[in-house]
Amino acid sequence: MTGYPGFGVLLAKLCDRRQLDIGTLARRTGVSEPEIQDVLDGVVPTPSLLRQLGPALGLHAEDIFVFAGVTVPDDLAPLDTEARRWVPYVVKHAVGLPPEKRSELRHLVRSLPQHEFMHSPPFPQIYDPPAGPPGALLVRMLRYRNLDWMGTARTFLLLTGRYWSASTYGMVGAGRKELSRDLVVDFGTVLGIPAGDLAALTSITLPEEPHTTEPTAADMADLIWDLRRLTADQVRHVVEAAASMRTT
Template identity: 50%
Template sequence: MTEPFDFGAFLERLMDRRRLDAAMLSRAAGLAGGELSSVLRGGAPGPSVLRGLAPALELHAADLFVIAGARVPDDLAPVDPEAGSDVHRLVRVAVALPDERRPELAHVVGSMPQEERVLPVPPPRPHERYPGGPGALLMRLVRNRNLGWTATAHTFLAATGRYWSAATYGGIGRGTVPLTDELLADFCAVLDVCGEDLAALTGITPATPRSTGPCPGEVAGLIWDVRRLTAAQLERAVEYAESLRDRARPLTPPDAPTPPASPDIGLPPTASPGGRIPHSGGSADSSKNR
């Protein structure tokens, strides 16, 4: 049986990493004297405690609710459940942009106003009601980015150049697929959480990322920002990113031969039983990094 997650012990690991004692963290989070002590002794943190701790620990408040096993409040949840299936399209274009263009895209996405929620926050789907364990926590954090299993597979491929099947990610959440340091490195590229904090969360040190794309923090930050957009806003963000990409392409002289068309990025039609593309190294080919 999987051991229940000890939020207090996780909090102590974060405090050690940040060189904070209980008094310092209580002051930074604006907590009363006994509130933090209660959590460190195993008490359940309330919403106000989690909202106070998040900025003091430099974590997203919504993520801290997920880690604590608490329901994410509506004001912190993704705005449009329908938008998550297109996140990978934006990531695909973003990783192909020149370095100087990517901050421009991030600025435009960040400046989009947050619209009113139209659909209620849905409850977890039956197949996403995971047991305890580090893989379950990671998959709940991924869902907090508005990504279901299939959207996760697409987005991880776009961000890291490596494909794992949707069922593999489901297995990580259920604990039937082992969480390796290599897999954890992929989560680092998608979650806006640093590798050291994920190590404190899971007990596993991530492998060195093998992606040759942009800084993982840029991609992860973009994925986080678009969770507050509607599907229509995300479509406009994709169109803007594509315009940046097209402006960055050099013009082809009129007499130059037309290069062969490269295949569009997408999920491979088949995968190995382990969920990976059956080729050496587990890395997607260069056409899938575009």
């Protein structure tokens, strides 16, 4: 299986996908063109630059840290690892809601107060390989959406209609199972990242790039992201709210 090609290679692929030249990317990030060129040539980027590259590329900064194969800073990690058990239940109740109810639920999530980190360190990274096979990038991005393997399996089923066992995601992350085209597309749906981006990053050829993500799936990807900042008790409250919306 193909190994980690280096962040410079992945960054070049993303820039190519977005038709961004070095000058444009430098302006968007507020750094010099030589600094961008150095990264493209293999120099390890600074944490500050990685944070800036996220919005410059239309991606979350957390994902850029994952692409770079470095430790994600604590302040960018999910707040409470205990909350992950409830995330699939939010999706279960929210996925069937009409658009106005989904919007109401996201407003509720965003209105909940922000608490301090629940753990020290707030998010265990001991099992996160700094870099690895293509599948490791995708699985690690799921971890930073506060989804473990079982939660991933449940969420993928709810949003894509396809079920892969929890252990499958572990094997993908460890490089013991090849990424399939279907898996890449499904990862794109749950991560809220265009499948074409993931295909480019993992060197998987898609016969045809999927069209615009279905609105419900896009809303669910955004909701999963918003849940990262909440405690387990808060996410459980969101589960109850979503369930009640289904009956009203």
